[in-house]
Amino acid sequence: MSTSILALALDIAAGAISLAMVLCGWRLIRGPHVVDRLLAIDTLYLNAVALIVLLGIRLHTPILFEAALVVAMLGFVSTVALARYLTRGDAIE
């Protein structure tokens, strides 16, 4: 299995996710309000988790899934902190 269907699907999915990250970066630069940029950062974190998972499938290592878990937790915490900062003017009371 030199050219397996799984490797082809991994290539196509990595390209599509990279295109999605470029679109999120466009919204991050362009975004008219600050909450648009916050939403773009949250979506970028989700896409990064998916890209790390694709790399873990390709390399057959279980180590990268803990990296994906750490990235997901950092994304959630940063989104919550920024949203709290925009709402209350203070991240941690």
Place this chain on the structure above:
Amino acid sequence: MTLHPLIEWLAASLLLVSAFFLLVGAVGLVRLPDFFMRLHAPTKASTLGVGGALLASMLVSAAEGRAGFAELLITLFVFVTAPVSANLMAQAALHLRISGTATEPGDAVPERAGPP
């Protein structure tokens, strides 16, 4: 190592579906005209896309003979925290009085009724 062809095709189709949903979420983030419309596209479609990629990863790792507990943990974490972060972003937008383009500028954000 060679996977079973059925598992390989199933994982490949799951990966393609997840990439499609992630791309749809990003296109919706770019194309929709209003923040409250834009909030819909990534928070649902991208969550489903990440879930599909993790499901394919769990399938491949189970076919290779190791249990994917980390993938299951990431899936549960993403599915729990995505609505919470979307709710907090919507609260921030309501607090900042972001007006929607689909409604009149005067009544974009309705006045909240105070406590009785």
